[in-house]
Amino acid sequence: MTDEALFEKVARTMAVVIGIDQSEIKPDSSMDSIDKWDSLKHMKMIMALEQEFDVMFDDEDVVEMLSVPLILIAIKEKVA
Amino acid sequence: MSGRVGLEECDATKLVDVLSALETTRAEGVNVRAECAIYVLTNITVNGLETFIDFHALRDGVDVSVQIAPFNVLHQELVSETSQLHATKPNLLVLALGWEGFAGRFDIVPDDVVSRLEGLFDLAASKSAATIAVNTFVLPSAPTERAPAAGSVSGTIQAVNDWIRDYVRAHRDRFFLCDWGGYVQDIGRAQALDSRYALMAKAPFRPAFLTRYAADLARISCALLGLNKKVLVLDCDNTLWGGVLGEDGPDGIKLDPDDYPGNAFFAAQNVFLDIARRGVVLAICSKNNEADVLDLMHTHPHCLMQPSDFATMRINWENKAENIQALAGELNLGLDSFVFVDDSAFEIDMVSNQLPDVFCAQVPEKIFEYPDAMIALGERFFFAGAQTAEDGNRSNLYAARKKAETAKAAFSDTESYLRSLDITLDMHQAEAPEFARVAQLSGKTNQFNVDKKVYSEADIRAMADSDDHAIFVGVSADKFGEQGLTIVAIVEKAAPTQAHIDSMLMSCRVFERNLEYMFLDTLLSDVQQKWGTKTVTARHVASAKNQVCRDFFADAGFRKVSAADAVQEFELDLGARASIAPDYIRLLQS
Numbered sequence: 039m040t041d042e043a044l045f046e047k048v049a050r051t052m053a054v055v056i057g058i059d060q061s062e063i064k065p066d067s068s069m070d071s072i073d074k075w076d077s078l079k080h081m082k083m084i085m086a087l088e089q090e091f092d093v094m095f096d097d098e099d100v101v102e103m104l105s106v107p108l109i110l111i112a113i114k115e116k117v118a
Numbered sequence: 119m120s121g122r123v124g125l126e127e128c129d130a131t132k133l134v135d136v137l138s139a140l141e142t143t144r145a146e147g148v149n150v151r152a153e154c155a156i157y158v159l160t161n162i163t164v165n166g167l168e169t170f171i172d173f174h175a176l177r178d179g180v181d182v183s184v185q186i187a188p189f190n191v192l193h194q195e196l197v198s199e200t201s202q203l204h205a206t207k208p209n210l211l212v213l214a215l216g217w218e219g220f221a222g223r224f225d226i227v228p229d230d231v232v233s234r235l236e237g238l239f240d241l242a243a244s245k246s247a248a249t250i251a252v253n254t255f256v257l258p259s260a261p262t263e264r265a266p267a268a269g270s271v272s273g274t275i276q277a278v279n280d281w282i283r284d285y286v287r288a289h290r291d292r293f294f295l296c297d298w299g300g301y302v303q304d305i306g307r308a309q310a311l312d313s314r315y316a317l318m319a320k321a322p323f324r325p326a327f328l329t330r331y332a333a334d335l336a337r338i339s340c341a342l343l344g345l346n347k348k349v350l351v352l353d354c355d356n357t358l359w360g361g362v363l364g365e366d367g368p369d370g371i372k373l374d375p376d377d378y379p380g381n382a383f384f385a386a387q388n389v390f391l392d393i394a395r396r397g398v399v400l401a402i403c404s405k406n407n408e409a410d411v412l413d414l415m416h417t418h419p420h421c422l423m424q425p426s427d428f429a430t431m432r433i434n435w436e437n438k439a440e441n442i443q444a445l446a447g448e449l450n451l452g453l454d455s456f457v458f459v460d461d462s463a464f465e466i467d468m469v470s471n472q473l474p475d476v477f478c479a480q481v482p483e484k485i486f487e488y489p490d491a492m493i494a495l496g497e498r499f500f501f502a503g504a505q506t507a508e509d510g511n512r513s514n515l516y517a518a519r520k521k522a523e524t525a526k527a528a529f530s531d532t533e534s535y536l537r538s539l540d541i542t543l544d545m546h547q548a549e550a551p552e553f554a555r556v557a558q559l560s561g562k563t564n565q566f567n568v569d570k571k572v573y574s575e576a577d578i579r580a581m582a583d584s585d586d587h588a589i590f591v592g593v594s595a596d597k598f599g600e601q602g603l604t605i606v607a608i609v610e611k612a613a614p615t616q617a618h619i620d621s622m623l624m625s626c627r628v629f630e631r632n633l634e635y636m637f638l639d640t641l642l643s644d645v646q647q648k649w650g651t652k653t654v655t656a657r658h659v660a661s662a663k664n665q666v667c668r669d670f671f672a673d674a675g676f677r678k679v680s681a682a683d684a685v686q687e688f689e690l691d692l693g694a695r696a697s698i699a700p701d702y703i704r705l706l707q708s
Contacts, residue, residue, distance in 0.1 A: 054137045081165050081315070085325055086133040097314055 039117070041110075048109055051090050055083045068105030080104075091117060120123035125177045130333070131326045136173045143176065149474075151454060151609060154339045157248070158186040159195055161319035170325070170332030178340050178498075179454070189320070192238060196245045203246065210339055211248035213238070216322060217255040235278070239285060243292055245667030249342045251335060252286065253296045254279040256311070256322075294338045301330045337501040346453040347477065347499040351442055354404035354411055354433070356461035357391075357481055359383045359422060360572060362626055363410055364565040364663050373420040374491060378486075381419070387422040387491035393496045399429045399449065403441045403458070405629055407565075407665055408433040435666045437532050437630060438465050439472035457499050459492070463598050464630075472536055486554065536600035536631060537702040539596040543588040543636050544706040548589040548606075553578045555603050556591060559623060564663040566634070567623040568656065568670065573608075586611040587620075588645065592637045594628050605637050606629045609645055612655070618644045619656040630664070632700045638674055639699040640707070646692050658686045673700050 039047075040045070049063035058073050067074045075083075084100055087093075093116035095103070103109045128139040156171060158164065161560040168184035176180040185206060187195050195203040203211070221231050233370040241249050255275045267273050277297060289374035302310045309326040323331070323465075340346055355362045360372030360383050373387075374380035394400050400423075404411065411433050415421050425431070427478060432441035438460070446453050460466055462482040463559075470478040476501065482491050548556050557575040564570065573581075581587035592605035604625040612618040619641075624634055647650045656671050660683065668686075672678060675695055676688035699705070 051134050054141075071214060078165050078598065081163075081321065082133065082169075086137075086602055087336050089132050089325060094314075098320060100314070100318065 044110060044113065045106075046091065048087065048106065048113065051086050052083055052106075052109075053085045055079060063106065065106055087113065093117060125173065130170075130173065130329050133325055136169060136248050136329075139174055140176065141168070145246065148176060149179055149570070150176075150181045151345055152181070152343045153650060154180050154182045154210065154343060155208040156184045156210045156212060156335065156339065157203050157205055157206050157223075158212040158214055159192050159194065159203070160186065160214035160216075161190045162216035163189060163315075163319055164214055164323065164328065164331075165321055166211065167214075167328050167332055170329045171335050173543060174329070174333045174336035175339055178336060180336065180339055180343065180345065180538055182336070182339060182477075184551075193241065196238075204403065208246075208248045208613055209342060210335070211242060211246050212335060213242060213253070214249045215253060215255070216301045216320070217258075218320075220255075221274070224271055226272050226274060228281070231274070231278045235282065236285070239289075239293070243289070249338065250292055250497050251294045251296055251338055252282060253298045253331075254282055254300070255264040256298050256302050276305065294341075294401075296331060296334045296347065297336075298331070301327055305330060305628060333498070335500045337498065341501050346455075346501060347398070347457045348451055349399045349401055349429075349445070349449060349457070350390065350392065350500070351403050351445065351456055351458045353403045353460035353462070353465065354402060354406055357383075357404075357459055358387060359414075359418075359421070363406055363414060364626060365562055368410075368418055369419075369505070370412050373418065374419060382485045382488045384420055384422070384672055386492050389489060389492040389496060390576070391422060391427065393428060393500050396496075396500055400427055401445055401449075402428050402431040402433060403460075404433050404443070405435055405438075405626070405666075406432075406433050407663060410663065411543065435629065437468070439469045439535075440532070442469060442473060442476060443521055446586050457495065459495070464596075468535055468600070470539075483645070485670065502627055533702065536700070539598075539631070539702075540704070541594065541596045541633070541702065542704045542706055543605075543640075544595075545590060545637060545640050548578065548582055549593045550579070550582075552603060553582065554590055556589060556606050559603075559625065560621065563623040563625060564661065565626050566629065566670075567621075567661075567664050567668045568619070568667055569621060569659040570623075570661060571621055571663070573621075581608060588648070590637070590644070592633065594631070594633055596631070599626050603623070605633060607637070607641055609641065609654075610621050611649050611651075615650060615652040616650040617649060617654050619654065622656070624667075631703070633703065634667075634670065635674060635698045636700055636703045639697055640705060642692060654690045654692060656688045656690075660686075 045065060049060050052063050053060040056072065058072070058074055060088065062072065067096050069080070084095060084103065088095060091113055094110055095116065099112045103112050125139050128135040130136065156166070156177065164186065168186060173186050185202065187202065193284050195201040219233065223377050239252065255278060258276050259272070272569060283295065286293045305326050310324060311322055312324045313328065354494060360379050361370055362373055372380035373383050375384040390400065403545050408431070412425055414638060415424050430445060432445060446456065453473050456476045458469055458478045458483065463480060466478045466480045469476055479495055482488050485640055528682065548691050553575050557573050560571060560573045580590065582589050588609045590607045590609065591603050592602050594601045604627055607622040608620040610618045610620045642654060645654065656676060658668055658671060671688040674688045675698060678686055679689050681685035
């Protein structure tokens, strides 16, 4: 999967779970820049990302994936 | 993953799919039958449950609002008069209790847990007017078959679970049970549970579990709102048994419990009867001869279902949507309490188009999936936990049966439905490669066969080659696909200006489309042109199975010239006839 396709899929998954327009998810978005991305949404989002990419994140990843760049890194590690 | 996926088609375990389907459905507008407020008290984290409940409930027309109370606030919410719970006044109160929060130690004894549970359950029942859903606890490790020793953690949990079941049984007017242990067993621990989140966030359940739990809660909501389905309408051929009774005969249908695929149908009958025991009304809607079906039920050694199992039957050759509409009038129940099972995509599509409130389920193409699909259907729509309110209704429904004659059905417009099907009929004289099929149909078609004569391929070839016979065949198709060569007529030039319809038959696969009228109309025009025919004669010779076409020639404008019913003779003067071709069937002549 190309970086663009990966970002596209991550952004779509995040947008659907957080309940915002996909255009609001930028490559540098983080929990600080998106108000509706709270801790409950975060857990749901991890669930959804795990389903969409068929991966299982490690315990540290789950608490550290607080921005789009960190999410992309964690997924790349798992699907590589 | 984009695209418009509806609630029925989407993968119910996938969070993103479920959220997208919900969004699409809401945006397009959805028929909401009722609203339901659900309040969840819990000592674990069930994040995501609200989405799955929303999904399962909306699938059945219930718009839910789900609130999950703050973590581990149980008694306070119940006791405090100013709590969010009491402000909400939910229809359904869910107690979602994890074992760890109740007993975190290996040496706790069942009585301690039970007394705490009993206190909580009684408190919930006294402080809230809601229906209450409770759960069993999940055993810590897989092997449930092994009898756990008393005093072990498994033994303690099992003892507590037994007590919970008894409590719910004793309070069935208010309490429902969600069997968490059962879900885990069914889904498998790996798919159901997440030890990482269980320990990190007290969130033990994966989406596969949550969606299963949510489906149960949605069913409970339907049940308490009185929205459970009440009537299961069943087709006969390829639904109650394999094969077509009118064609294969009682000895040819498949229903043998020791033989595949008969055993799949035998198992399905078991499921239907089990559903009926929950107080659900069964009905038949089938295109068949009623006497044949009743006879089969009485005499077939493997037919479990008996006429007395059905509150009412519509076994005739009429349109099924109209029949089901009439059933609703007769039973005095809304169409939204009906579920209809049939093997034919045509019937399913027709009924769901004309009666959108009826839930239609098609028999799976892979017959081995049929029994499980019916179990799931029963779980979804005829939830066993909801039987108490319904049990009493059944006798009323039987009484309603007597009102059949007075039921007035507001029939929908069948013609406009047929118009939407893009039906085509390719009609031509039989050609050599088709002779075998024509001969085969002459032997095996019993229902729409005006005067059954079994011809060999050689007979067909001889007639096709002769100057005084014409063999017409029709190949039909509609938007569902091609049905193939399904209509045949053999016409004989009986005199210089007279032709006789020696045979006319049509496969039961294409009933109810009025193809026979298009076919006959074209046939009459053709013989008029080809032979200069002025009068056409025809005959209906009654058999045990061909009532369906008894009035066909009369309906097509022929004059009955004999008095007898067993052998009816008909005649038509071609000079004075009116067209009987339906304008919604497109004729392709080759």
